[in-house]
Amino acid sequence: MDKLRALRYFVEVSETENFSRAAENLSVPASSVSRRIVDLENELGVALFHRSTRVVKLTELGGLYLEQIKPAIAALNLADEMVGQQSDTPSGIIRITAAPDYGRFRLLPALAVMKKQYADIVCDVELTDQISDLAHNDLDIAIRATSAPPDRSVARKLTDGQFIMVAAPEYIERNGMPKKADDLANHVALLYRRPNGILHWQAHMADGWHELNLPPALICNQGDTLLDEVLAGHGLALIPKWGIIDELAEGRLVHITLEDAEIAASRSENSGIYLLYHRPKYGLKKIRVAVDFLLSELTEKP
Incomplete structure (x- = not known):
């Protein structure tokens, strides 16, 4: 046999x-x-x-x-x-997994650019909140939001995990600009639903952390839907900063800061978006060029 x-x-x-x-x-x-x-x-x-x-x-x-x-x-x-690699041209299938929102906002546009440079590489992309172990399956690259990257993988930080409170200028004109945490009670929130439940906002104040329970205008598990709703002026939202760079620069969204509290999506201060890969696979040309390209394209500059 x-x-x-x-x-x-x-x-x-x-x-x-x-x-x-x-x-x-x-x-x-x-x-x-x-x-x-x-x-x-x-x-x-x-x-x-x-x-x-x-x-x-x-x-x-x-x-x-x-x-x-x-x-x-x-x-x-x-x-x-x-x-068995005989060609100088990287080719073959690369399996990539990423969180849905980061995948849609940042990864897929970057892969479209990469395809123009490496036409023989085929990306098999799964956008999911499920976490897979790179060392024990066929995945090549994973992009995750985490505060504790796995030890068995190479982890390269792309950006921090900061969520910021934003609203459309039209919403602020109608409802006023909140100055302090207590002012938020007079506003409505657009809330994100994760697989394990609603992502309630956290306020870091002088006496510690407090969970906020704002009246919701919408609860949804799709980040692009929440972005559309906040752009339409339907409420306040916590959005990852990496997802709204253009909207902030163009003035379509306003970053709201409070005098007495820092509003966050999590109480963890070390969360970030990481690109992960299993070290031995970096020896493959297709993996090496994909990792290097994505790091260059997606790593947030200081």
Whole structure:
């Protein structure tokens, strides 16, 4: 038995949960995949999958086995790809994940520029709030908002995570400019909903932190919708500074500061937006040029 091939087939089936789909991804007959898996199970003396006509699931032992061998298979695949690079032109698929709002506002425009320079690189982008471990899956680059980047990845800070309170000039003309924290009770807020609940505003005052409960005009989990609403003059909003650089510069939004409080989205003072990658993958030309380009394009200048 070609055990290395069997192990690669095993990893693919575990990820697709389907022999036919795994075979299609591997460009081999489904019968070959099935036969290799059976040979592997016979050698190990255990069943790696629960099989039915509709689904293929890992057994408990299969899951444990996958956990042990997957990093080694990923390392071998990476080594094969690095050695197999023949062209000076970076090419291939790069899997990137990013938080939805940062992805739409900043990452996707940057990737459009990168595509003009590296036409043979294909970016497979997932915009999601779900956090994945770069060291244990096929992701190449992740962009996350965090105050504690993972130790096992290279983390390069793109910008801080500062949210600022803003409103449209028209809203301020109608409702007045809040000067102190108590004034906010006379205003309405546009609130962001995260996967774990509403993002309530925090006020850092002389006596410590206080959570604010402003009357909401809208609650939404889409940052671009909240931006449209605040631009339309429908309320106050906390927006990441990196998302409204042009609007502030053009005067379409006004940054509101209070005399007695600093308004923030979080009580963490070290939060930022980080670009993360797994160090061994930087040896691949496509990853290296993508990381370097995105750092150059997205890192906020002092």
